[in-house]
Amino acid sequence: xxxxxxxxxxxxxxxxxxxxxxxxxxxxxxxxxxxxxxxxxxxxxxxxxxxxxxxxxxxxxxxxxxxxxxxxxxxxxxxxxxxxxxxxxxxxxxxxxxxxxxxxxxxxxxxxxxxxxxxxxxxxxxxxxxxxxxxxxxxxxxxxxxxxxxxxxxxxxxxxxxxxxxxx
Amino acid sequence: xxxxxxxxxxxxxxxxxxxxxxxxxxxxxxxxxxxxxxxxxxxxxxxxxxxxxxxxxxxxxxxxxxxxxxxxxxxxxxxxxxxxxxxxxxxxxxxxxxxxxxxxxxxxxxxxxxxxxxxxxxxxxxxxxxxxxxxxxxxxxxxxxxxxxxxxxxxxxxxxxxxxxxxxxxxxxxxxxxxxxxxxxxxxxxxxxxxxxxxxxxxxxxxxxxxxxxxxxxxxxxxxxxxxxxxxxxxxxxxxxxxxxxxxxxxxxxxxxxxxxxxxxxxxxxxxxxxxxxxxxxxxxxxxxxxxxxxxxxxxxxxxxxxxxxxxxxxxxxxxxxxxxxxxxxxxxxxxxxxxxxxxxxxxxxxxxxxxxxxxxxxxxxxxxxxxxxxxxxxxxxxxxxxxxxxxxxxxxxxxxxxxxxxxxxxxxxxxxxxxxxxxxxxxxxxxxxxxxxxxxxxxxxxxxxxxxxxxxxxxxxxxxxxxxxxxxxxxxxxxxxxxxxxxxxxxxxxxxxxxxxx
Numbered sequence: 056x057x058x059x060x061x062x063x064x065x066x067x068x069x070x071x072x073x074x075x076x077x078x079x080x081x082x083x084x085x086x087x088x089x090x091x092x093x094x095x096x097x098x099x100x101x102x103x104x105x106x107x108x109x110x111x112x113x114x115x116x117x118x119x120x121x122x123x124x125x126x127x128x129x130x131x132x133x134x135x136x137x138x139x140x141x142x143x144x145x146x147x148x149x150x151x152x153x154x155x156x157x158x159x160x161x162x163x164x165x166x167x168x169x170x171x172x173x174x175x176x177x178x179x180x181x182x183x184x185x186x187x188x189x190x191x192x193x194x195x196x197x198x199x200x201x202x203x204x205x206x207x208x209x210x211x212x213x214x215x216x217x218x219x220x221x222x223x
Numbered sequence: 224x225x226x227x228x229x230x231x232x233x234x235x236x237x238x239x240x241x242x243x244x245x246x247x248x249x250x251x252x253x254x255x256x257x258x259x260x261x262x263x264x265x266x267x268x269x270x271x272x273x274x275x276x277x278x279x280x281x282x283x284x285x286x287x288x289x290x291x292x293x294x295x296x297x298x299x300x301x302x303x304x305x306x307x308x309x310x311x312x313x314x315x316x317x318x319x320x321x322x323x324x325x326x327x328x329x330x331x332x333x334x335x336x337x338x339x340x341x342x343x344x345x346x347x348x349x350x351x352x353x354x355x356x357x358x359x360x361x362x363x364x365x366x367x368x369x370x371x372x373x374x375x376x377x378x379x380x381x382x383x384x385x386x387x388x389x390x391x392x393x394x395x396x397x398x399x400x401x402x403x404x405x406x407x408x409x410x411x412x413x414x415x416x417x418x419x420x421x422x423x424x425x426x427x428x429x430x431x432x433x434x435x436x437x438x439x440x441x442x443x444x445x446x447x448x449x450x451x452x453x454x455x456x457x458x459x460x461x462x463x464x465x466x467x468x469x470x471x472x473x474x475x476x477x478x479x480x481x482x483x484x485x486x487x488x489x490x491x492x493x494x495x496x497x498x499x500x501x502x503x504x505x506x507x508x509x510x511x512x513x514x515x516x517x518x519x520x521x522x523x524x525x526x527x528x529x530x531x532x533x534x535x536x537x538x539x540x541x542x543x544x545x546x547x548x549x550x551x552x553x554x555x556x557x558x559x560x561x562x563x564x565x566x567x568x569x570x571x572x573x574x575x576x577x578x579x580x581x582x583x584x585x586x587x588x589x590x591x592x593x594x595x596x597x598x599x600x601x602x603x604x605x606x607x608x609x610x611x612x613x614x615x616x617x618x619x620x621x622x623x624x625x626x627x628x629x630x631x632x633x634x635x636x637x638x639x640x641x642x643x644x645x646x647x648x649x650x651x652x653x654x655x656x657x658x659x660x661x662x663x664x665x666x667x668x669x670x671x672x673x674x675x676x677x678x679x680x681x682x683x684x685x686x687x688x689x690x691x692x693x694x695x696x697x698x699x700x701x702x703x704x705x706x707x708x709x710x711x712x713x714x715x716x717x718x719x720x721x722x723x724x725x726x
Contacts, residue, residue: 088401091416103679106408106415109671113400120393143447162634174617182613
């Protein structure tokens with residue numbers, strides 16, 4: 056995500072520049088695709104087209120289409136539209152950051168403990184619930200999931216040290 | 224009349240007690256998924272897919288397809304009562320559905336919506352029953368060039384018929400193809416585009432992409448908008464339903480037209496969302512009460528709901544008969560087939576008769592059961608929406624994480640899901656469509672294989688795609704779909720003197 060500010064609108068990143076950032080990001084993806092394809096060969100081998108043949112042209116199309124998108128964007132006049140207000144982006148980060156931490160913690164804590172922490176903190180901080188309510192929901196959800204997945208449908212979910220301690 | 228016999232065998236399969244139970248559970252789960260923000264047909268089915276691993280394929284597909292019908296029904300509840308479309312395809316339903324609820328006619332609006340959904344779906348299922356076996360029989364003769372041509376037409380119609388800017392659609396789609404090609408090349412057995420990361424050896428799984436793009440991305444969007452649910456309450460009783468049903472046959476012309484639009488748009492992968500808008504727009508132009516549209520006209524509920532449901536159902540036709548899904552949700556169902564060890568495509572009709580006809584029979588019964596369930600349980604489902612978002616959101620996030628993990632029992636996939644979530648948020652904000660990206664990840668390998676095999680046969684000449692009448696026709700249709708905005712624009716200019724832009 057690009058976070059250029061146009062300077063005219065102080066309240067959030069401009070839509071125009073963000074979208075240009077996305078366009079440039081897509082071009083980069085195209086370049087990566089092409090480089091990766093060149094490594095395995097884009098030509099014609101003994102058993103037909105080599106592995107890089109198809110993705111190479113995909114990369115070329117990504118770059119060309121993104122260039123058109125960027126050009127179209129630059130030819131239009133800037134309507135001063137915002138991508139989003141800073142306050143709104145803050146809200147988004149309030150979900151994004153804890154969830155990312157959650158995703159990273161799963162291998163170490165197991166999914167149940169991590170879920171407990173995520174739900175409890177989310178409800179406490181963002182929902183402003185009293186601890187008791189937060190803890191009840193935070194405990195109830197993983198418990199219900201445990202019954203549903205491990206007991207009824209026999210699908211094992213990642214477990215951590217706590218479950219080992221409890222011998223589950 | 225072999226098909227009729229097969230269909231009755233299908234009914235017999237579906238009417239086993241376990242399958243009926245699975246059907247009702249699926250519908251209920253589906254409606255809940257359709258009502259909740261951040262869970263839609265595609266990612267809802269993706270998350271619940273692992274639950275079906277231990278079932279027989281027939282029960283599994285009944286459950287998953289019923290979740291899909293339930294989600295289609297559920298979208299209407301939030302649109303009418305809360306003015307929040309639970310699904311993109313029910314946006315057009317809010318235009319007249321919510322004003323009706325404000326006038327105190329929520330019961331009528333919901334009855335009309337559910338009934339039209341049912342009619343649309345029924346029309347599409349009958350069409351599938353009649354047409355799918357023929358298409359499959361026809362497609363059995365396809366060689367690699369024809370197969371590629373079918374993929375070509377599917378992807379071209381996204382570009383030409385989608386409502387997003389065509390070049391953005393192309394970029395999204397091609398990124399999907401690029402992601403699909405990461406990992407092991409199925410033809411040469413060579414690793415490519417992994418850049419030495421062992422996590423990328425198996426490539427990107429589209430189920431992870433679906434859960435991230437549609438689930439996490441949607442939650443981020445909802446957070447940004449800061450939802451406040453202020454809903455109308457609905458009372459549906461037998462009298463309201465009966466009165467509305469007596470009224471509905473008056474709109475048979477709108478219904479029929481919307482069915483046709485829906486079926487057409489559903490088969491070509493444009494999908495349910497444009498179908499509902501198009502149907503609403505045409506109904507508005509054709510109806511005598513056209514100027515009242517937007518103020519609570521029941522016809523304005525009938526048109527988009529019929530079309531959306533017809534399209535959602537018809538999207539399964541190409542999935543079953545050709546192996547080319549018509550919508551992201553159909554793509555997830557197709558992914559399910561692969562996991563259960565079935566090869567989607569025309570051979571299904573020959574080798575897996577019980578499965579195919581069980582599915583088709585379950586479409587009839589599932590929609591009937593769905594209609595009854597939603598008509599009787601609306602207050603229950605509306606109550607779910609009154610649970611504050613700060614409780615719902617973390618629970619949905621946890622469900623998404625579990626869904627992502629269970630695909631391959633891999634915690635790295637949960638991290639990938641977050642990456643796709645952020646991508647989904649930014650794409651949505653910048654008006655990049657997500658459906659073509661998902662379909663490209665699903666079909667990328669197959670499309671590439673068909674393309675390379677065709678070229679192999681022709682020693683690298685692209686002429687192979689026009690080498691016989693059949694493949695040439697499909698490719699030409701694809702090109703027409705690709706350049707459709709230009710063609711319809713030119714046509715409009717030729718027929719009327721005042722040039723106007725294509726819609």
